[in-house]
Amino acid sequence: MNPRLVILDVVARPLYVVILLASLVVLLRGHNEPGGGFIAGLVAVSASVLWALAHGPAAAEARLPFRSPLILSAVGVALGAIAGLPALLLGDAFLTHLWGAIPLGFTEIEVSTVLVFDVGVYLCVWGALAGYALSLLEADLEAPAKDSPEARR
Amino acid sequence: MSVWLAASPVLVPLATTLVTALAHRHPRLQRILSLAGIVAFFGTALALVTAVHGGETLVIAFGNWPAPFGIEFRLDRLSASLVLITALMGLACLVFHESDADPGNRHPLLLPQVHGVLAGVAGAFATADLFNLYVWFEVMLIAALGVFAIGGRRDQLDASFKYLTLNLFGTLLLLIGVGAIHAATGHLNYGALAEAVGGLPPALTTLLLAVLGLAFLVKAGAFPLFAWLPASYHTLPGPILALFAGLLTKVGAYAVLRLLGDVFAPPPMVLLEALGWIATATMLIGVLGAAYHWDIRRILAFHIISQIGYILLATALAGEAGNAATLFYTWHHIVVKANLFLIGAIIWRLTGSYDLRRIGGLWQARPWLGVLFAIPALSLIGIPPLSGFWAKYLVLFEAIGQGRIVWTVVALLVSVLTLYSMTKIWLEAFWRPHPEADWTAPRDARLAPAIAATVGLATITLWIGTQPEALIAYARAAAATLGGAAP
Numbered sequence: 001m002n003p004r005l006v007i008l009d010v011v012a013r014p015l016y017v018v019i020l021l022a023s024l025v026v027l028l029r030g031h032n033e034p035g036g037g038f039i040a041g042l043v044a045v046s047a048s049v050l051w052a053l054a055h056g057p058a059a060a061e062a063r064l065p066f067r068s069p070l071i072l073s074a075v076g077v078a079l080g081a082i083a084g085l086p087a088l089l090l091g092d093a094f095l096t097h098l099w100g101a102i103p104l105g106f107t108e109i110e111v112s113t114v115l116v117f118d119v120g121v122y123l124c125v126w127g128a129l130a131g132y133a134l135s136l137l138e139a140d141l142e143a144p145a146k147d148s149p150e151a152r153r
Numbered sequence: 154m155s156v157w158l159a160a161s162p163v164l165v166p167l168a169t170t171l172v173t174a175l176a177h178r179h180p181r182l183q184r185i186l187s188l189a190g191i192v193a194f195f196g197t198a199l200a201l202v203t204a205v206h207g208g209e210t211l212v213i214a215f216g217n218w219p220a221p222f223g224i225e226f227r228l229d230r231l232s233a234s235l236v237l238i239t240a241l242m243g244l245a246c247l248v249f250h251e252s253d254a255d256p257g258n259r260h261p262l263l264l265p266q267v268h269g270v271l272a273g274v275a276g277a278f279a280t281a282d283l284f285n286l287y288v289w290f291e292v293m294l295i296a297a298l299g300v301f302a303i304g305g306r307r308d309q310l311d312a313s314f315k316y317l318t319l320n321l322f323g324t325l326l327l328l329i330g331v332g333a334i335h336a337a338t339g340h341l342n343y344g345a346l347a348e349a350v351g352g353l354p355p356a357l358t359t360l361l362l363a364v365l366g367l368a369f370l371v372k373a374g375a376f377p378l379f380a381w382l383p384a385s386y387h388t389l390p391g392p393i394l395a396l397f398a399g400l401l402t403k404v405g406a407y408a409v410l411r412l413l414g415d416v417f418a419p420p421p422m423v424l425l426e427a428l429g430w431i432a433t434a435t436m437l438i439g440v441l442g443a444a445y446h447w448d449i450r451r452i453l454a455f456h457i458i459s460q461i462g463y464i465l466l467a468t469a470l471a472g473e474a475g476n477a478a479t480l481f482y483t484w485h486h487i488v489v490k491a492n493l494f495l496i497g498a499i500i501w502r503l504t505g506s507y508d509l510r511r512i513g514g515l516w517q518a519r520p521w522l523g524v525l526f527a528i529p530a531l532s533l534i535g536i537p538p539l540s541g542f543w544a545k546y547l548v549l550f551e552a553i554g555q556g557r558i559v560w561t562v563v564a565l566l567v568s569v570l571t572l573y574s575m576t577k578i579w580l581e582a583f584w585r586p587h588p589e590a591d592w593t594a595p596r597d598a599r600l601a602p603a604i605a606a607t608v609g610l611a612t613i614t615l616w617i618g619t620q621p622e623a624l625i626a627y628a629r630a631a632a633a634t635l636g637g638a639a640p
Binding site: 070071074075077078081087088091092093094095096097 | 160167171175177213214215216217262
């Protein structure tokens with residue numbers, strides 16, 4: 001990476017948290033409104049890319065859950081598959097979704113296997129696309145760009 | 154229970170992909186998980202065939218969305234038997250991969266992606282939804298591409314690029330065809346399509362099926378759309394090459410059979426006529442291409458194309474007899490073709506090259522390998538009493554019965570030319586002395602798993618050859634329920 005950009009460096013820290021929180025909002029509202037796991041995953045990837053631009057791809061990878069894009073996306077796929085299993089145990093077809101509510105007295109939290117599936121999509125997209133983006137940034141670091149001073153010399 | 158079983162063709166390999174990916178930092182654990190996964194897949198596939206053997210169809214509608222709107226897996230005898238042979242090939246090739254005969258680069262992501270390919274293949278066999286079929290083709294393409302690119306050698310990247318571009322052409326064509334069929338009928342489910350297609354003008358049906366059929370022919374490697382196959386296959390490690398050679402093109406051939414022989418049966422005559430000529434050209438061009446080459450892998454890759462011609466010819470003959478011959482030929486071909494590639498990898502381990510001009514002397518050093526090679530090679534040519542004889546007999550008997558003299562003569566001629574290629578491998582690799590006078594076969598080769606896998610497949614070839622009645626009866630029963638006939 002070029003000489004350290006102080007402003008980017010300073011701003012990246014709070015922005016990383018804000019973007020991830022925004023992605024969680026998009027993930028959860030996707031239940032009934034536009035949003036959902038896929039889009040939320042893309043938002044989360046932008047946070048990882050921001051971190052990679054500020055501190056380098058290796059640092060961004062270390063910030064991912066499980067510290068590995070591969071494991072992150074594998075866990076996502078596993079969650080998606082697990083979401084379909086309760087239905088099989090009840091004798092329904094794979095991926096038949098179940099809904100329920102947890103009463104808390106003053107309000108209720110709605111839970112469903114769809115949400116588990118969506119979280120799976122979220123993690124899978126985040127892991128897979130962050131993996132691509134980070135390895136592309138890494139390749140960019142290894143080979144100096146065509147118009148960089150090193151290449152011209 | 155039957156719901157679990159109907160979902161197993163993709164659930165088991167996908168679960169294996171997952172656990173092997175999670176274990177990518179522990180090579181030993183990953184290999185154990187991979188072998189356990191393929192054994193589990195083989196077990197569920199056996200259970201599947203047992204369940205549908207009597208004529209029932211196993212159905213799962215994912216998410217309980219009813220057909221024609223939801224996505225169904227529908228396993229009849231045809232699908233179940235092909236899922237079983239997919240699992241069998243996976244088992245043979247992964248066991249073979251434990252030996253040191255051309256295992257290639259043991260990259261931590263190789264095994265997850267191989268199981269991903271198996272999931273794609275089995276999903277394509279199991280699904281009863283046209284768009285879902287496209288999705289499984291895509292899963293297969295992406296996972297296979299990952300396998301091609303592993304290692305990153307220049308020739309591997311070259312092969313990956315050719316494989317990707319030429320297959321993307323087929324994929325786009327398939328997507329256009331699926332979209333057009335959905336626009337015309339409003340359905341994607343096989344059963345609903347079969348009912349809806351009667352209401353379409355015949356010219357439109359012909360056009361739609363021609364687009365779809367062409368897309369599947371690209372995937373099957375038929376003339377003149379096979380360029381991707383010999384351009385890429387020889388860069389793969391031996392056992393993976395055998396797996397791909399056995400299975401991938403056959404998914405395209407299966408899709409043609411499902412399309413013309415089942416969902417849209419009886420198809421317009423003009424399409425069957427065209428398919429017959431394409432099949433004839435495929436047979437001939439494939440075998441001529443093989444005659445030109447000296448690399449064992451390239452010779453065998455061209456023979457895949459030639460044999461796809463026989464399978465498509467059987468599909469073009471249509472009717473119950475043609476469809477049964479297609480299925481029987483596909484079983485025989487998958488086993489024999491994969492086995493030839495596996496034996497090729499053993500030859501590489503013993504002599505150090507795939508190039509016939511640089512090797513030789515194997516008959517002196519390892520006579521048993523010569524016998525092992527002769528079984529699938531003679532079966533490929535169609536010498537009785539091996540499996541290839543019965544497969545060719547079924548196809549040619551039907552071709553003569555329908556008065557297709559040109560197709561029959563070409564098919565016989567191609568058999569003779571196949572004999573030429575196999576004789577070439579035999580003479581150069583086994584009979585002729587090794588070009589380096591002081592060459593001796595290496596003693597430290599770890600070949601036990603490789604021999605177990607190849608002897609197993611050769612035994613299956615011999616078993617089909619000597620006891621074909623049961624399988625022919627199964628193929629006829631499978632064909633009898635295709636094409637809207639009473640289930």
